[in-house]
Amino acid sequence: MDNLTLIERFRENEDLARKFHEVESRILSVLNFRDFFELLLIEISSIFDILMPLKAADKMLYCSKATRRKDAGR
Numbered sequence: 281m282d283n284l285t286l287i288e289r290f291r292e293n294e295d296l297a298r299k300f301h302e303v304e305s306r307i308l309s310v311l312n313f314r315d316f317f318e319l320l321l322i323e324i325s326s327i328f329d330i331l332m333p334l335k336a337a338d339k340m341l342y343c344s345k346a347t348r349r350k351d352a353g354r
Contacts, residue, residue: 299327 281289303323310316324330 302327 303320306323307316307319310319
């Protein structure tokens with residue numbers, strides 16, 4: 281690898297580290313698992329520009345509703 285390639289790789293790694301730190305700092309305040317995973321998915325998709333397929337979003341929404349029903353019965 282030449283020096284220019286190494287510098288580019290360092291910049292890419294620095295950008296990834298910044299993005300992960302941003303996600304981590306936003307999710308640390310969440311106190312329950314359901315909200316944690318919901319916020320984690322939202323933040324990762326937002327910060328890393330990842331589009332979630334509609335079917336996956338529907339399943340996530342369905343799981344969240346089912347979890348809420350279980351939590352409400354306790």
